[in-house]
Amino acid sequence: xxxxxxxxxxxxxxxxxxxxxxxxxxxxxxxxxxxxxxxxxxxxxxxxxxxxxxxxxxxxxxxxxxxxxxxxxxxxxxxxxxxxxxxxxxxxxxxxxxxxxxxxxxxxxxxxxxxxxxxxxxxxxxxxxxxxxxxxxxxxxxxxxxxxxxxxxxxxxxxxxxxxxxxxxxxxxxxxxxxxxxxxxxxxxxxxxxxxxxxxxxxxxxxxxxxxxxxxxxxxxxxxxxxxxxxxxxxxxxxxxxxxxxxxxxxxxxxxxxxxxxxxxxxxxxxxxxxxxxxxxxxxxxxxxxxxxxxxxxxxxxxxxxxxxxxxxxxxxxxxxxxxxxxxxxxxxxxxxxxxxxxxxxxxxxxxxxxxxxxxxxxxxxxxxxxxxxxxxxxxxxxxxxxxxxxxxxxxxxxxxxxxxxxxxxxxxxxxxxxxxxxxxxxxxxxxxxxxxxx
Amino acid sequence: xxxxxxxxxxxxxxxxxxxxxxxxxxxxxxxxxxxxxxxxxxxxxxxxxxxxxxxxxxxxxxxxxxxxxxxxxxxxxxxxxxxxxxxxxxxxxxxxxxxxxxxxxxxxxxxxxxxxxxxxxxxxxxxxxxxxxxxxxxxxxxxxxxxxxxxxxxxxxxxxxxxxxxxxxxxxxxxxxxxxxxxxxxxxxxxxxxxxxxxxxxxxxxxxxxxxxxxxxxxxxxxxxxxxxxxxxxxxxxxxxxxxxxxxxxxxxxxxxxxxxxxxxxxxxxxxxxxxxxxxxxxxxxxxxxxxxxxxxxxxxxxxxxxxxxxxxxxxxxxxxxxxx
Numbered sequence: 001x002x003x004x005x006x007x008x009x010x011x012x013x014x015x016x017x018x019x020x021x022x023x024x025x026x027x028x029x030x031x032x033x034x035x036x037x038x039x040x041x042x043x044x045x046x047x048x049x050x051x052x053x054x055x056x057x058x059x060x061x062x063x064x065x066x067x068x069x070x071x072x073x074x075x076x077x078x079x080x081x082x083x084x085x086x087x088x089x090x091x092x093x094x095x096x097x098x099x100x101x102x103x104x105x106x107x108x109x110x111x112x113x114x115x116x117x118x119x120x121x122x123x124x125x126x127x128x129x130x131x132x133x134x135x136x137x138x139x140x141x142x143x144x145x146x147x148x149x150x151x152x153x154x155x156x157x158x159x160x161x162x163x164x165x166x167x168x169x170x171x172x173x174x175x176x177x178x179x180x181x182x183x184x185x186x187x188x189x190x191x192x193x194x195x196x197x198x199x200x201x202x203x204x205x206x207x208x209x210x211x212x213x214x215x216x217x218x219x220x221x222x223x224x225x226x227x228x229x230x231x232x233x234x235x236x237x238x239x240x241x242x243x244x245x246x247x248x249x250x251x252x253x254x255x256x257x258x259x260x261x262x263x264x265x266x267x268x269x270x271x272x273x274x275x276x277x278x279x280x281x282x283x284x285x286x287x288x289x290x291x292x293x294x295x296x297x298x299x300x301x302x303x304x305x306x307x308x309x310x311x312x313x314x315x316x317x318x319x320x321x322x323x324x325x326x327x328x329x330x331x332x333x334x335x336x337x338x339x340x341x342x343x344x345x346x347x348x349x350x351x352x353x354x355x356x357x358x359x360x361x362x363x364x365x366x367x368x369x370x371x372x373x374x375x376x377x378x379x380x381x382x383x384x385x386x387x388x389x390x391x392x393x394x395x396x397x398x399x400x401x402x403x404x405x406x407x408x409x410x411x412x413x414x415x416x417x418x419x420x421x422x423x424x425x426x427x428x429x430x431x432x433x434x435x436x437x438x439x
Numbered sequence: 440x441x442x443x444x445x446x447x448x449x450x451x452x453x454x455x456x457x458x459x460x461x462x463x464x465x466x467x468x469x470x471x472x473x474x475x476x477x478x479x480x481x482x483x484x485x486x487x488x489x490x491x492x493x494x495x496x497x498x499x500x501x502x503x504x505x506x507x508x509x510x511x512x513x514x515x516x517x518x519x520x521x522x523x524x525x526x527x528x529x530x531x532x533x534x535x536x537x538x539x540x541x542x543x544x545x546x547x548x549x550x551x552x553x554x555x556x557x558x559x560x561x562x563x564x565x566x567x568x569x570x571x572x573x574x575x576x577x578x579x580x581x582x583x584x585x586x587x588x589x590x591x592x593x594x595x596x597x598x599x600x601x602x603x604x605x606x607x608x609x610x611x612x613x614x615x616x617x618x619x620x621x622x623x624x625x626x627x628x629x630x631x632x633x634x635x636x637x638x639x640x641x642x643x644x645x646x647x648x649x650x651x652x653x654x655x656x657x658x659x660x661x662x663x664x665x666x667x668x669x670x671x672x673x674x675x676x677x678x679x680x681x682x683x684x685x686x687x688x689x690x691x692x693x694x695x696x697x698x699x700x701x702x703x704x705x706x707x708x709x710x711x712x713x714x715x716x717x718x719x720x721x722x723x724x725x726x727x728x729x730x731x732x733x734x735x736x737x738x739x740x741x742x743x744x745x746x747x748x749x750x751x752x753x754x755x756x757x758x759x760x761x762x763x764x
Contacts, residue, residue: 076555076562099561181532233747241478241531245682245746252679253739260732368675372543375536383532410551417540424537425525 045091047082055102055122056091057132059084061113066136070105073122081105097124102132109136116275125265146405148282153401155283160358161377161397162296164370166351168377168389169303170344176320176384177333177340178230179240183247185348185374186367187254192218192349193356193366194258197267207270211295211353218349219342225250226341231334251368259364266361269353273360292354299347300390307386312339320384373400373413376420382433391431395419440720445712450586452708458700459600460486460662465684465696466607467654473690474615475647476627478535481522482655482681484542487673488514489656490663491549491558497567499557504570508660515656518545519649527644539675549670563669571595571664593665600661604697607654612693614650623647624691676735683742689752698753710734 041047045054055073059066065088072081073092084090094100103119113136122130167189174182195217200210229250233243276284307313315336318326327333355370356362377396381388396416403415423430452458464482471477492511496502502510522541526534549558558564575595582594589597614620625633626640634640662672680703688699714730717723723730751757 076560181535236747238747242746242750244478244532244535245686246743248679248682249739249742249744249746251739252676252742253736256732256735256739260729260736263728372540376540379533379536408551408553411547411553414544414547417544420540421521421525421537424529424533428525428529428533 041082041085044085044089045093048080048093051093051095053097053124053128054091054093055130055132057134058088059134059136060088061110061136068108070108072103073100075100099123104134149405150402151282152284153405154398155285157398157401158394159289159293160401161394162293163351163354163358164374164377164397165300165390165393166296166347167374168393169386170347171374172378172384172386172389173316173340174344177316177337180243180247184250184254186371187251188221188345188348189352189355189370190258190364190367191221192352193362194262195349196269196353196356197362200269201267214349214353215346219346222342222345225345226338255365255368262364266363268361269356272357288357292357296354299350312336316340373416376416379420380423380430382430385432388430388432440716445716447586448712449705449709452704453701454587454597455704456596456600456661456665458704459604460658461681461684461704462697462700463604463607463661464655464658464681465700466611467651467658468681468685469690469696470611470647471651473685474620474627475623475644477644477648478531479538479651480535480678481538481542483673483675483678484518484545485515485652485655486659486662487545487549488518489659490668493660493663494564494567494668495557497570498564504574511656511660512653515652516649519652523645523648527641542678546670546673561670563667565667596665603657603661608693608697680738683738686745686752689755692754695752695754707734
């Protein structure tokens with residue numbers, strides 16, 4: 001019998017080896033090229049050099065831990081990855097506190113499971129560790145068509161533009177009535193977000209009470225600034241350039257004052273970064289986006305009504321047009337300017353809350369990040385014209401979001417700022433501005 | 440409270456590369472704003488171009504260090520043209536907004552991953568010192584006395600920086616007493632009057648912007664010489680600090696920016712040492728992070744007070760109206 005069995009045995013052995021090789025090849029292909037699959041460490045982080053700083057977390061799917069999922073952190077000059085253990089836990093040590101990009105390797109996840117917001121930026125707070133827990137849900141990555149992406153970005157941009165408009169109208173009104181280019185507007189924006197942080201997070205008041213409180217305290221800030229600083233300076237007869245530099249000093253003092261109180265870390269408002277689960281055609285929005293846009297539209301409508309229909313609003317426009325003539329025709333210029341400051345600061349404060357949701361996060365220099373976009377919007381629309389500021393803001397907001405289709409996200413503000421320079425070349429008075437405004 | 444070390448650490452700032460760099464940039468701003476009346480809020484951009492022009496020339500192209508300095512200056516000239524052409528014909532506050540925006544664009548370009556190959560994005564550049572140190576005329580050793588003791592490389596950076604600063608100050612002194620300087624000051628006071636005399640106001644403003652920008656770029660080079668370049672340095676804050684320095688010393692003066700830079704950095708250095716010491720010994724109820732932030736709040740307040748109560752600065756003359764209209 002010997003020979004045939006040997007033959008059969010030999011061919012069977014070859015078959016097993018071939019299948020084995022094929023399996024191995026498939027496994028290799030399935031994995032990321034170049035890295036041989038290591039086993040998950042016994043202890044989370046046990047496979048790395050231990051430092052004082054680490055990221056850690058647990059990955060679960062439908063409340064079950066997921067083992068052998070590859071996670072990685074990366075920044076320029078450093079990268080590390082590991083696998084989750086049997087209990088779904090992982091830990092990655094990093095050399096120092098910095099901003100890192102965290103990514104869950106989706107090819108190691110079970111079929112039909114995705115990670116939202118992946119990869120994402122993570123940053124250290126006050127402690128030496130950052131916990132990133134991923135509780136996954138079934139879902140699928142859908143390829144959206146280019147047009148759908150444009151529509152989605154357009155909606156996002158509109159949202160951004162509307163919140164910019166809240167701040168920009170204030171800048172424009174202040175410029176129109178007093179001639180001041182207010183650099184401290186950035187801090188008026190941050191102030192609103194910090195008020196929301198204090199009442200909405202630290203005191204845990206519900207947001208529908210916090211929003212009016214923000215508007216109220218924003219208005220109080222505007223009143224205090226005008227009564228305590230700007231009106232005395234106007235009385236003193238300071239030039240416009242001097243006033244502008246005072247506002248820069250105020251901006252510097254303000255932003256570091258915020259850092260003094262809330263430190264360098266980023267805080268989140270309740271409900272920030274919620275799921276975008278409202279779908280209108282290709283556009284997906286979160287409930288907060290809708291509320292944010294609603295608040296912006298209602299407030300902008302109210303301001304428009306105020307400017308066009310009320311006596312004070314008309315007086316404001318009269319002063320923007322010609323302060324001397326307005327004063328001569330019996331308008332109390334100081335009183336109108338006071339109202340403009342209160343209104344602008346209140347609008348800036350609420351814009352700060354919306355910006356904190358849009359970014360998302362509250363940080364001491366968040367206002368400074370958006371100030372130049374506000375200036376770009378105001379210049380684009382025409383310095384000193386309230387409705388120009390609205391149009392300019394929406395254009396800038398949409399431009400920033402749409403431009404991310406072509407340029408990397410870390411460059412998205414460049415487009416808007418470049419437009420600012422180009423518009424000054426082509427039409428320096430802005431879209432709605434009048435030519436004689438320029439010196 | 441170790442007053443000895445606080446005094447030593449403070450004395451360091453009297454003659455530090457940072458002080459010289461800020462003084463150079465402030466001299467540039469004096470040409471632009473003090474004498475020319477141009478509201479340039481983009482000094483951070485000029486400094487960044489100087490520093491990166493220097494570093495990239497050496498690291499990416501392998502050019503000698505002095506070519507790197509020239510490249511930085513050329514970049515600043517180009518930047519001044521880009522800024523000046525759209526805005527110098529417009530009202531002053533337009534220039535302010537455009538320059539601050541343009542400086543941010545420069546910073547974003549240096550921070551982005553897109554040009555990582557040359558700029559190393561957010562991590563910045565370092566390790567370009569070999570050429571500059573090879574040109575060091577001082578033999579190895581320790582120089583100086585008391586709190587001012589430097590190695591030969593540290594001394595070389597300071598001497599070179601001080602040389603550049605002296606040349607810049609001399610140039611400003613010389614050109615501001617020339618007919619060119621008188622026209623520039625005339626433009627600051629009354630543009631239309633100068634235009635009616637047949638002068639090309641735009642060209643004068645552009646020249647002032649370029650000269651100031653080159654000084655700013657040299658400031659950036661000196662800032663980069665001893666250490667590394669990181670894009671996060673060149674935010675709007677650095678521009679505002681240079682404005683504070685200029686207005687403190689006196690905007691339309693030759694030595695004001697230098698005096699302002701020394702005073703600014705000595706006070707900053709002193710507060711940077713004293714406030715944490717006070718916080719640690721429990722005299723001030725602050726965390727050490729807070730005591731570090733406190734001095735920047737004071738800079739902002741100081742800037743406001745200077746502009747309101749002594750707009751001509753320490754050395755300035757009230758009759759030299761630096762704030763047009």
